[in-house]
Each structure stands twice: as C-alpha cells, then as structure tokens.
Amino acid sequence: MALFDALLELADDHLVLGHRVSEWCGHAPMLEEDLAMPNMALDVIGTARSLYDYAGKVEGAGRDEDDLAYLRGEREYRNLLLVERPNEDFAHTMLRQLYFAAFMHPYWTAALTSQDETIQGIAGKAVKEMAYHIRHAGEWVVRLGDGTEESARRMADAVQSLSIYVGELFEEGAAEGVDVLPSRAAIRDEWLATVKRVFDEAGLTFEDSKFPQTGGRSGVHGEGLGHMLAEMQSVHRAHPGATW
Amino acid sequence: MYSQGLIGADGRSEETPEFLAAFQARVDAETKIEPNDDMPEGYRRTLVRQIGQHAHSEIVGMLPEGNWITRAPSLRRKAALLAKVQDEGGHGLYLYSAAETLGVSRKQMTEELLDGRAKYSSIFNYPTLSWADIGIIGWLVDGAAIMNQIPLCRCSYGPYARAMIRVCKEESFHQRQGYEIVMKLAQGTPEQKAMVQDALNRWWWPSIMMFGPHDADSQHSDQSMAWKIKRFTNDELRQKFIDATVPQAEYLDLTLPDPDLKWNEEKGGYDHGPIDWDEFWRVVKGFGPMAKDRVKARKKAWDDGEWVREAALAHAEKRKARAQAAPMAAE
C-alpha cells in the first residue's frame, strides 16, 4: 500500500493548496489576478483529481476521487503543512505557491521517466503547469520584495512565517522505497537554487529554519485544516450516497 | 454575466441634425461604428453606461457563485465552477477593454462601482443559499444573459459586438452546465429534488425581471433600438426566454412558481402572471438582500489589494530607472 499512501500524500497536497488558492476567487487585488489565481487552483485541483483517481485504482477497494477527497477527516489527510497555511495576504499566498511549485517542478520532471505510465502521464501535464506557477508566483515575489516599503515588509513577513514549513517538503514520507516516484530529498538543491534566484532579484534572503515544523504526513496538522475540510466536505457529507 | 435593461442612461445629444442623420444612415446600413469614428455624444454615453454595467455585472457576479466553490459537492463540479467563475472574470476584462475604447478607464469605472454611482445587474443582489442555486443560476441567469446578449453580437458598436461573440459562446456553455447540475438534482434523492425546487422558486422571478421593465415603462429603449445598440425590446426577450425555459422545466418535472403560466395558442407563446415591479425597483435601487454585502466585498478586495497594485507600479518604475541607468554606467 506504499504507492497508494504516497499518491494520497501528493493528491492531498494539491487539493488542499487548490482549495486555499480558490478562496481568493473574486477577491483578488486586481482583475488579472482574479483570472490567474483560479487558473492556478484549477491546475492543482486537476492534478489532485488524477492522483486520487489513480490512488483509488491502486487501492482496488472501489473508492473514487470523491470518496478519497470528501470522506476522510483531518487526521487522515496527509498533506504538507505548507499548503494548508492560510492565505493571510497576497505576499504569503504567492510565496506559498512559489515554494510549492519550486519543489513540484523538479519532482514532476524526475517523474517523467517513471516506470509507471500513469505517473508519467500526470507528470507530463503537471510539469508545464508548475513551470508557469514558478514564473507567475516568482514574478510577484520579486515585485513585492522590490516594490514599496510596505510590500517589502509584507514579503519579508511571509518569508519569516512560511520558511519553517519548507523542511517537510523533502521528507520521503510514504514514498520511502516506492521506486516509481522520485526521491523527495534529492530535490533540495534544485529547490534552493530556484528560490534563491527569485529571492536575489526580490532583495530577500532565505534562511533554512533550524526547527522545521512537520507532522502533515502523519496527519498532525495545524488547526486550520479541520475547518477547511468541514467546509469542503459539508454538502457531500450531508447527502450520503447522492450523486452530483 | 449579463446586461439588464439599461438603468438611467441619457441618450440625448446636441449634435446638428445633419450629423445625426449621417450617423443614423451609417447605423441603418449596418456599418459597424469603431472607436475612432465620430459618434453622437449620447451614443457614446449610452454605450459607456451599458458596457460598464455589463462589465460590473460580470465582476460582481463572481461573488454569489464564488460562494460555493469551496463547498462544491464533487471535485468535477468544483473544477467546473472555478472555471465558470474565472470565465466571468474574463468577460469583465473584455468588457472593460471595450468600454475603454470609448474613453473611460477601468480604474474610473471600478471607482464608480465601488462608490455606488455605477449599477450592475440586480440579479446578483440575491443570495446563493444551496448548491442547487449554482445549477439554477447557470440554467436561468446565464440563460437569460444569452437571450440578451445574442442580439448584442450584432450591436452597432464594433468592439462591444466582438466582445459579445466571444462571451456568448462561454455563456451558452455555462447554461448547459447549469442545466446539467439541475438535471442531476432533479433526478436525485428526495432531498436533492427539494433543494433544486426551492432554488427554482427563489430564482425564477428575479430571472425574468432581468429583462427589465415592460416596454411601455422603459424610457431608454427607443433611442437604443434606433441606434441598433438594442435589437429587441425587453418584453420580446423575456417572452423568448420564458418560451425556451418552460419546456426545460417540464422535462425535469420541476414546477415554475407562477400559477398563471400557460400556453397561449393565439400568440404562440406562454402567458405569465404579474411581475412584482415594486421588488424589481427596490432591488435596482440598491435595496436587494445582498446589495450592501456585494459592494462591500468588492470594496474590500479593492482596498486590501491597494498595496499590491502600488508595489507593482513602484517595482515597474524601479526597473525602468535601472534599465536607463545601466547603459550609462557601462560607458
């Protein structure tokens, strides 16, 4: 079941991040971002769907994407703490996206040569999307870091508050020993290079946290995730067995 | 999503009779009017209002539907709803661009929306109270929008007509998607059926009010018709909409909340019961159940985003300054 668990971790990362980004819809700082953010949310939710679907098949117990997304509680969710962090402000949101995409781009690139064809297929689509997310979020991190005094302060705050969630990205989690998925630890250097390139231009400095927060992979989350899932699952759970 | 019978535009103009006649002749010959063409001030003003109201409607319309993105009951529906709300934002963007060709900026239009000077479609001042509302809005509200907007694809003003062609394709996709949501609910569990009937009961009358006042009470229609901004009257469009929708409701065994709705053989269309115009005007005048909340939400997004917009400008300035300084430093 290692592959099933590893797929769930990945799927949960994408769905939870997509949910957070989608919370901006209609409330963005400008109309262009009201289009760009749903776009990014759609990308990661699309990937989550493919991953849940495949996880359900691997498990072979007849669970589909909705059973996996809507009928597990917060202790069963296996996403990274980073992706469940609240939106806070536009600086936090863009930095969270950059951190995630800077990880997933090399991850999916490595997965392109996976022996598993389904994973290869998912990676092929996701790798292009993640390149766009790095570009889009990265450009914002630069604009905000090198913008006004206020934006620079907010950007620096975001770096402060999100960097403690970076270490968890590189934990192998359930994927330990699953040879059709890339090693997560091996991605650290490339992740750091991408983030440093953006930070240099933005006038920001990255410092690895000495005390990284972890626990997402074992279902020990922040307090926000339970609220997110309560909202996300409310209609689905109120009508057991209904189709939509 | 939509343009309502225009509210409060003043199409009067003071140009010479010769100029107006020549303009009318171009319109009558179905020549598209383009941004750099001479046009009566009243024509320009009417279009600025109408396109602006339409753009604002798309943007405010993101809120009631956005209210269900985080609760959509399946991942497929969640993705489709996100895409739909994003489309509406895109419609807003094309429409603001079309209005900008008439010499008003998006910023100016946004400020008018936020301080209450500009109107948007009243339909968005009703709350979305269940998942079924998302289906009903797609079916009825996007459906009514299409009835209004298909003739606008032939509007005499070129940029508006072209924006509408693109918008209409997406609106008809939204309408089908909405009907499909409704169909699933209507064929679902008793609770789902009750949910969708309740949503239909709440949205039916506001939807048919979207076409605006009866022709006899609509002040601005005649000039807009003559200028071929508008091609059909409010009542004509409303009739088409009702005639198209009644069989769709019957097919799903849903009841439209109008006991007077019946087929009129002689006119070849449905008769409907009296519309509550007091409610219509109350909502148009800004006393709809969600009016204050909608504008407040838009204003909050705009105000909260100000530092982001300022930062983007400041950064662009800094870049420009650095690019100008760089070659000199190299000398």
Ligand SMILES: [Fe+2]
């Ligand atoms: Fe629209």
Ligand SMILES: [Fe+2]
């Ligand atoms: Fe529209």
Ligand SMILES: [Fe+2]
């Ligand atoms: Fe629409």
